[in-house]
Amino acid sequence: MTMEETRTSIEEETDARVRPEGGWKVVVHNDPVNLMSYVEMVFRRVFGYSLEKARRHMLEVHEKGRSILWMGEREVAEGYAHALQRWQLTTTLEKDEEG
Amino acid sequence: MKKVEIKLKRSAIAPLLDFIKPLANDLKAGRGVDPVLPDDLDSELRASWRRDLVESSGKDADTLMGLFDSRFFEDGAIEIHAENAESVLRASAAIRLRLRSAFLTKFSDADLESGMLDHGRMTREEQRAYGCFLFMATIQEVVVEHLDAIEGRDS
Numbered sequence: 108m109t110m111e112e113t114r115t116s117i118e119e120e121t122d123a124r125v126r127p128e129g130g131w132k133v134v135v136h137n138d139p140v141n142l143m144s145y146v147e148m149v150f151r152r153v154f155g156y157s158l159e160k161a162r163r164h165m166l167e168v169h170e171k172g173r174s175i176l177w178m179g180e181r182e183v184a185e186g187y188a189h190a191l192q193r194w195q196l197t198t199t200l201e202k203d204e205e206g
Numbered sequence: 207m208k209k210v211e212i213k214l215k216r217s218a219i220a221p222l223l224d225f226i227k228p229l230a231n232d233l234k235a236g237r238g239v240d241p242v243l244p245d246d247l248d249s250e251l252r253a254s255w256r257r258d259l260v261e262s263s264g265k266d267a268d269t270l271m272g273l274f275d276s277r278f279f280e281d282g283a284i285e286i287h288a289e290n291a292e293s294v295l296r297a298s299a300a301i302r303l304r305l306r307s308a309f310l311t312k313f314s315d316a317d318l319e320s321g322m323l324d325h326g327r328m329t330r331e332e333q334r335a336y337g338c339f340l341f342m343a344t345i346q347e348v349v350v351e352h353l354d355a356i357e358g359r360d361s
Contacts, residue, residue, distance in 0.1 A: 138303070139306070140306050148295075189258065193296065194299065195303055198242070
């Protein structure tokens, strides 16, 4: 899969999630410290993502500086953000202005 | 219980542990635990959120440092198993972040990510910090690689 296809795929998934739910985005930001294999493993653990999906998000973080890992209700988003911060990933919650 | 045993050279690792231990204590004290939280989070939830992270980091740091017990000083071996693997991974990440922010700030992100730092440009303290940085990364790589087996899943 090329990087362009990867981006399109992630955007499509994101759109499919945000339209019915709206709400809040869980965003992971790049850092120069955490290993790619570690970040990928964390995404699998926290979200139950497949290896392929976790890798796509990890690469998006690495290449674009950030990736939206999840969108939906505030309370659930807070739980995910807290879990990712426990794993030492730089994570923010952002209001979805289009939702 | 399945486990991974890692054999380390005590003479090389012991000095790194002296460097890492104060950083682990920092984590237990909540230093360096600075999450970005939503602006509209009320003060009680904000405090609770941070307190949970500090407690988690402290327990993880204890677990990591607990690897280097009498067994390690006898034969250089540390054991990773299902009960300590996650904490070891998280604590290693936290220590690496502390090393970066406290000792390796003069190096660019790109240099740090490439792992191609010029030792000639480093002070003695930076060399030790970078040694710890690489050591913690190696521990993480080994644990991530064997995590499925450690936790009894088919990879």
